[in-house]
Amino acid sequence: MQKLNIPYSIQWNETHITILNQQELPLKTEFLDLYTLEDVFDSIVTLKVRGAPAIGITAAFGAALAANALNEEHFPVFIAKVKESISYLASSRPTAVNLFWALNRMESVLIESTTVNEAKTNLVHEALKIFLEDEETCRQIGEYGLSLLKPGSQVMTICNAGGIATARYGTALAPFHLSIEKNIPLKVYACETRPVLQGSRLTAWELMQAGVDVTLITDSMAAHTIKTKEINAIIVGADRIAANGDTANKVGTFGLAVLAQHFGIPFYVAAPSSTFDLTLATGEIIPIEERKEEEITHIGNTRIAPNDVAVFNPAFDVTPNELITAIITEKGIIYPDYEENIHQHITL
């Protein structure tokens, strides 16, 4: 496979944001320049940029871009207009709490500023801080995740919680990127992740680029693969983790957690502290995004289902905390009792 030295999947360029267009991978490596608030909103809604941390980072840069574009000298009016832009970006996708966490940081910086020019500068600096913090956060998640995986382990994952879903390294995939740096043998089995195929299009591509031993399977092969290939563990990302550890992640994750319990193997969630939503006592009330039916009825432009068939297309599901062996963050590893240990861990 041709190895491309991909820089970051998101880059700030003062007048625009450059993103790796994840909808075109793996067949085309295309970078897009986002100049307007609408460009940024569209890139998130259409999954050109996706993955909880990456969504937050891109939205933060989008807020800074929108503020820079305003020719408004009256500060109270400027604040009101930037807040409108932030609300607009917040409406792009409902499940990943990182989007709202990042935008809340931007709004805090906005209202703490005293002039238009100071606010514009501070917003760019805050967005860059969010980006740079995420890179170090993901590396730490990789270190803690790696500590749980014996050399030679065979690990299953779903969707893409990789470097392109974050500033760098990823969350669930961070241990595998670090395993290459540290020359630790690990093998990944990646579920293709219907309907948008983040596993086949993105995780297989990203891990092959990094030199990680990866095998692609369909989602329906997970149980048979765990049994016949003697999978040692499952590790997944997250989009929102409730105060009791219930975790929203790509649809199909819940099923893998049930399989992990059935086969008696550990099921790990890897996520930064910014993915926890302590305002939610349980995962029952995590908003689950439902996406357009064409994602299921078509592959590309080819229809694969009858016209007018009824479709249910939830993009996420919620794994109950009792199925989760441990949650890996940049601060360490959280074990049950999650209600008690999450609050202590996150507010460290």
Ligand SMILES: CSC[C@H]1O[C@H](OP(=O)(O)O)[C@H](O)[C@@H]1O
């Ligand atoms: C590192 S978080 C990645 C997380 O986001 C993905 O969802 P989507 O591709 O729809 O943005 C999936 O749930 C991953 O686990």
